[in-house]
Amino acid sequence: MPIITISRELGSRGDEVAAAVAARLGLRLIGRDIINRAARAAGAPEVALAEIDELGLLGLRPSATAVRAYRDKILEIIREQADAGDLLLIGRGGQVALAGRPDVLHVRICAPRALRVLVVQEIAGISSRAAAARVDASDRARAGFLRRCHGIRWDAPELYDMVLNMARLELATAADLICLAAGTQHEL
Numbered sequence: 001m002p003i004i005t006i007s008r009e010l011g012s013r014g015d016e017v018a019a020a021v022a023a024r025l026g027l028r029l030i031g032r033d034i035i036n037r038a039a040r041a042a043g044a045p046e047v048a049l050a051e052i053d054e055l056g057l058l059g060l061r062p063s064a065t066a067v068r069a070y071r072d073k074i075l076e077i078i079r080e081q082a083d084a085g086d087l088l089l090i091g092r093g094g095q096v097a098l099a100g101r102p103d104v105l106h107v108r109i110c111a112p113r114a115l116r117v118l119v120v121q122e123i124a125g126i127s128s129r130a131a132a133a134r135v136d137a138s139d140r141a142r143a144g145f146l147r148r149c150h151g152i153r154w155d156a157p158e159l160y161d162m163v164l165n166m167a168r169l170e171l172a173t174a175a176d177l178i179c180l181a182a183g184t185q186h187e188l
Contacts, residue, residue: 002027002085003088004027004178005090005106007094007154007159011111012109014090018109021088027086074097078092094106096159105178108160109164
């Protein structure tokens with residue numbers, strides 16, 4: 001009944017690693033869909049749109065009350081999903097929402113900025129300059145979400161049980177390491 005949270009940087013290939021781990025371990029893979037559920041439940045769709053808009057193109061500025069209601073609903077949904085077990089949660093502050101639970105493995109997947117830019121450029125079929133702008137905007141948005149909603153730095157190593165730098169790791173190796181850590185966690 002593993003529960004794993006994965007925080008990843010855009011272009012780090014963290015989504016691919018997460019999908020591989022979820023498939024190998026038979027876990028439910030949950031990510032952005034939590035945004036939509038939380039926004040509907042909290043009656044704050046503008047907060048969800050603001051969080052999805054990593055590039056800030058929409059210029060949305062939800063009220064503090066709406067942000068609080070949204071954050072509380074996300075935490076509630078994450079905890080409900082974790083209580084059901086067999087879960088791999090991508091992003092959304094799972095490392096905070098499920099902090100301190102002995103049955104959860106918290107993983108951060110990162111890569112050097114230059115590599116991330118190349119990956120985004122290749123996947124999106126855009127220029128290097130546009131890919132760099134996307135990577136930078138995503139980093140600001142993800143860091144901002146955790147700072148606003150939880151008062152933490154997203155890259156603080158103490159939030160994670162494992163940090164994988166994808167600069168020299170193959171996807172399969174990263175997935176192997178996470179599966180191994182998830183398996184040994186239950187034996188302790």
